[in-house]
Amino acid sequence: MGARLLWPLILFICFGKGVVAEEMKRTEGAAEPEQPEVLNETRYSKIMARSICPPWSLLRESIKEDHKALLPRMILITARTAKRMPLCVLMKPGKAQATYVNMVLKHWAKRVCRLAKARITMTGAERIDPDRTYLYAVNHMSPFDIPVIYACMPQRAGFVANAICSHIPVMAYWMKRSGAVFISQGDKEKEFEAVKLMVKRLKRGRSLILFPEGYIFQGEGLADFKRGGLYTAVLAGVPIVPVCIYGTQNVMPTGSLHIIPRRRVVLEFGEPIETSTLDRDGRKGIEKTVYDRLLAMKRQLAEEWSQHSHW
16 A cells, blocks of 8 residues: 555656656556557657656556566666756856757767667768768658767757657757757648748758658658758758668667667768759759668668678
């Protein structure tokens, strides 16, 4: 009885009152039978949308699914970065704060990758000038793409992310401080405002990371790119860097809430595409140029993968 009374208090301290209400509601009375989840990226948004406290719901589901408890531990590692928030709040906005936020995110990402025992190979970083501003165009294969990219990124950069990420406590704070731009997909007015904000950030020297496919693509090749995102680099006059990531789909399959350890991941930085020197046709065709370059990079990695089954 004592443990049952203390449990809501423990949950309140760790996650807030929302999780207490959800847990009490879940445990009171007979639970309705749950429909099996569809294993694609919509599973995460559905879990969060019907939850009073999304982080707790994700943690609870991952505890059920991840028998090695790797993903639950990663969620807790994320929560622990909250202890670094007070110092960040006291710092004046500027280079020092941006450097601190980047350090927190990179440290978090490397801890998550070490916990997963992911064997990451990074190539092409020498093509990046850390003093320049870039728009990184990355293919999207798994939720695990995000920590791998943060761990490997050779300069400070903010993500262009789905607006649902702005509702994840702790992580949303660090993403906002890193200069992230959140997009409400399907809302044309908000999408236009996000595009304008991207151009503004790029012109002010803030590099951004974009998944031009707009969602996690599970098929061969690439999904069609969402319109507008890549053209922000043209409007801002900054180079676009195609970045190909491969292997993360084997670490955390799309729609899953578990981690498969000791998998190989490759991240390759392609040659930057200068936009400031493009002619009119080059500017109009920038999406196809990036698409073709990134598709060729992904096909090459996929071919190398098929020749090394032990990876």
